[in-house]
Amino acid sequence: MQYLYNESAGTPQLTLEGDDHRYIFRVRRHKTDDTLYLRNLKDGLLYRYRIVSMDKRTALLVLKESTALEVKARRLLHVGWCVIDPKNIEKMLPSLNEMGVAKITFIYCRRSQKSFKPDFKRLEKILLNSSQQSGRSVMMQLEMAENLKEFKEQYPQSKMLHFSEKNFIGNSGSGTIVIGCEGGFHEEEAALFDQDDIIGFDTPLILKSESAVCAAASKLLL
DSSP, X not given: OOOEEOTTBTBSEEEEEHHHHHIIIIISOOOTXXXXXXXXXXXXXXXEEEEEEEOSSEEEEXXXXXXXXXXXXXXXXXXXXXXXXXXXXXXXXXXXXXXXOOEEEEEOOTTSOTTOOOOHHHHHHHHXXXXXXXXXXXXXXXXXXXXXXXXHHHOTTOEEESOOSSOBGXXXXXXXXEEOOTTOOOHHHHTTSOGGGEEBOSSSSOOOHHHHHHHHHHHHHO
């Protein structure tokens, strides 16, 4: 773990209790006079605290210094991801977060199952745990779009990951990219994009949605 998230990080004194206390002292085995690094994920600062006292339920921390240190990807990538099974989204989210995806908009495309509803509260908890492990200092943004047409109107410069014989993803740079669900895009959805804005992988193989989003992020960010 690179740091511990606490919304009160930055205050001169801080008390840890509950899950944070159990993790730090039962799992990580920290003790009095140890140093802990905390973030509030709002101001880009990394706070160094010293543990001054502790008991079985709480620990008192005292702030020693703060450092401006932002840890994020060098390029911005916004993914428009047509909704798939939330369980599969949850499996891929830590990897996308670690690679530095800035934002994901979940889109109800024509072939998305309407019964699939991403649980944003659960996803944010996954992102928080992933950020603490990877050191990422800026939380990924999450949002919803009712359909692809609405998304395209809001993000007109976006590109579609589909089948293309000349525009390959490695040559497209970062920005906003739309990834389809199982079964791909409906022809009416593909028609929303100019041919120059449709890109693909240089492979004859067909990828599952979660494989495609991970491959696209790694191509564009790493």
